[in-house]
Amino acid sequence: MDERELLLLGMLKAQSQHGYQINEVIEQNLGHMTDMKKPTAYALLERLAAAGYVEMRAEHAGARPQRKVYSITPRGEQRFYELLRRQLADAAPLLVAGDIGLMFLDALPLEEAVTLLCARQRKVAERIASYEQAPAHDLGMGVDLALEHALALMRADHAWLESALARLKGMAPVEK
Amino acid sequence: MDERELLLLGMLKAQSQHGYQINEVIEQNLGHMTDMKKPTAYALLERLAAAGYVEMRAEHAGARPQRKVYSITPRGEQRFYELLRRQLADAAPLLVAGDIGLMFLDALPLEEAVTLLCARQRKVAERIASYEQAPAHDLGMGVDLALEHALALMRADHAWLESALARLKGMAPVEK
DNA sequence: GGGCGCATGTAATGAGTTACATGATTGA
DNA sequence: TCAATCATGTAACTCATTACATGCGCCC
Numbered sequence: 001m002d003e004r005e006l007l008l009l010g011m012l013k014a015q016s017q018h019g020y021q022i023n024e025v026i027e028q029n030l031g032h033m034t035d036m037k038k039p040t041a042y043a044l045l046e047r048l049a050a051a052g053y054v055e056m057r058a059e060h061a062g063a064r065p066q067r068k069v070y071s072i073t074p075r076g077e078q079r080f081y082e083l084l085r086r087q088l089a090d091a092a093p094l095l096v097a098g099d100i101g102l103m104f105l106d107a108l109p110l111e112e113a114v115t116l117l118c119a120r121q122r123k124v125a126e127r128i129a130s131y132e133q134a135p136a137h138d139l140g141m142g143v144d145l146a147l148e149h150a151l152a153l154m155r156a157d158h159a160w161l162e163s164a165l166a167r168l169k170g171m172a173p174v175e176k
Numbered sequence: 177m178d179e180r181e182l183l184l185l186g187m188l189k190a191q192s193q194h195g196y197q198i199n200e201v202i203e204q205n206l207g208h209m210t211d212m213k214k215p216t217a218y219a220l221l222e223r224l225a226a227a228g229y230v231e232m233r234a235e236h237a238g239a240r241p242q243r244k245v246y247s248i249t250p251r252g253e254q255r256f257y258e259l260l261r262r263q264l265a266d267a268a269p270l271l272v273a274g275d276i277g278l279m280f281l282d283a284l285p286l287e288e289a290v291t292l293l294c295a296r297q298r299k300v301a302e303r304i305a306s307y308e309q310a311p312a313h314d315l316g317m318g319v320d321l322a323l324e325h326a327l328a329l330m331r332a333d334h335a336w337l338e339s340a341l342a343r344l345k346g347m348a349p350v351e352k
Numbered sequence: 353g354g355g356c357g358c359a360t361g362t363a364a365t366g367a368g369t370t371a372c373a374t375g376a377t378t379g380a
Numbered sequence: 381t382c383a384a385t386c387a388t389g390t391a392a393c394t395c396a397t398t399a400c401a402t403g404c405g406c407c408c
Contacts, residue, residue: 003273003277004276006277018388020387034271035269035271036368037369039369039390043367066387067386080283084284088274088281089295090299091299091300094272094303094326095209095210096325096329097179098266098268100180100183100209100210100263100322101179102264102321103316103322104189105264105318106318108260108264116261117264127267139279140279142279145278145281146276149272149275150272150275152332152333152335152336153332153333153336155332156329160328160329194360195361196359213396214361215361215396216395216397218361219396242359243358243359
């Protein structure tokens with residue numbers, strides 16, 4: 001949750017924006033980094049405004065619907081740096097949901113387990129490919145770093161699956 | 177959420193248990209795999225019972241407090257296999273909270289960024305060490321697989337930090 | 353009899369998602 | 381005029397967490 005706050009503050013620090021804009025950037029450019037949904041972002045922006053971290057000014061200027069442009073406040077900048085420092089120094093526990101499945105792998109016949117993990121590996125490969133051709137940086141070099149980090153983890157995941165599959169296949173045909 | 181259901185069903189498939197027992201195993205042996213808290217587990221068990229996936233029978237046998245022993249039902253086993261297959265074949269999006277921080281790294285002076293990432297790397301190293309001396313397997317070989325997988329990812333994380341730090345340090349002293 | 357371990361929860365709170373609602377403008 | 385896009389949400393629901401509550405038995 002903190003990371004979503006950091007994301008919004010960071011985006012507003014780079015440039016004042018209205019909610020729709022923010023949601024567009026998230027959907028189109030940052031889909032790899034967060035899965036925050038639109039209503040969540042709108043609600044968070046309101047909470048940030050209530051906390052005094054951002055300011056809202058209505059703007060039904062020339063354009064069509066009235067929009068609410070948010071800008072970061074000095075207190076918001078402080079908050080941004082606080083969250084940023086905390087998150088950079090912190091190592092998230094890194095719980096992968098799929099690991100629970102791995103735990104019970106031996107409940108299935110080896111052959112099927114291999115098939116399923118192959119499918120998983122294929123999906124990981126696809127995701128890697130989609131990250132690799134990500135649409136260049138928009139918000140500075142940090143985004144590249146983050147993307148690279150995500151890629152490194154996914155490649156490790158793929159490699160681990162490779163070795164696990166090799167081992168599983170190795171023990172499969174013994175019992176026949 | 178599905179993975180928590182899978183975890184409980186898997187544990188009950190291996191052996192009928194009461195809630196307290198399950199929570200103990202989770203706290204003591206599976207702390208690396210899930211962060212589910214006690215009240216959550218109790219509530220989930222009730223939901224599973226309501227759904228007909230597990231059966232509950234009260235047992236105020238010899239021992240002290242009355243306990244509720246849960247056993248998996250045939251429908252529960254079906255559900256278990258369904259969830260297991262889905263999760264084995266599925267590649268979770270793998271969103272790491274810390275990546276958001278990385279995105280805004282350039283908002284800090286290089287030197288400080290390096291210090292903070294060093295701290296993060298240290299924490300990752302500690303976590304790796306704690307996983308490495310994990311208390312052997314309890315629930316079959318699958319647990320070892322899952323642990324190994326988690327370790328592989330953490331080692332990749334550590335290695336990536338190493339290379340990123342090297343690069344950052346390389347560009348630091350230019351501007352002085 | 354006082355504290356610890358066993359065993360089960362409840363209540364309050366908050367965060368997030370999905371699906372839906374609303375209304376204005378622009379282009380075909 | 382109809383659909384798409386812009387722009388903002390609300391309502392209902394689910395899930396999870398935290399902090400607290402309860403009560404029994406065992407051991408010192």
